[in-house]
Amino acid sequence: MGKQRITVCLPPVDPDGLRQAIGQVMAPFWYDREDRPHPDWVGEWSHWFVSGAGCLFDVLSGHEDDPRLVRYDDWTDSPDDLPPSRCHGGPRGVLDLGTPRTVEARRAAGTWTAYHAREAAVAAVLTTPALLTLDGRWVEGSGPDYERMFSAYLDGLPGDTMVVRVLYHS
Secondary structure (H helix, E strand, O other): OOEEEEEEEEOOOOHHHHHHHHHHHHHHHEOOOOOOOOOOOOOOEOEEEEOOOOOOEEEOOOOOOOOOOEOOOOOOOOOOOOOOOEEOEEEHHHEEOHHHHHHHHHHHHHHOOOHHHHHHHHHHOOOOOEEEOOOOOEEEOOHHHHHHHHHHHHHHOOOOOEEEEEEEEO
């Protein structure tokens, strides 16, 4: 048992209903659910918190005041003093996924010469060990194939999809 991060993708939701919406999409994977799909079923989590600490998102310039951005961290006792350019989540269309990739590509270009190594480093920069998709799939993975899939999935989401970092205990 330990803590793990997941990136949760949700249909558009009002900021006041975000925690409830996350709870609804996470519910099928709760350890203690009573309606187990089969006798050997084991859940993924026992409790969770909105928290992107260590894997925050960048905010697109000009969208720093968007009220849909997730600026609170349920995991910490003290309020988060995030700069306006960072958040725990928000609508996909106001998250800056390009800048972290560009920064990582430049960093990787200075250390590695192989194109595929740079490509893998760029794909890995946004990933978390798990992804909860819009259609309710819990996907876990690591390595270049998972990182490319994760990155491509985020890129392909509609702009109003909520994408939120969640810390869960498994």
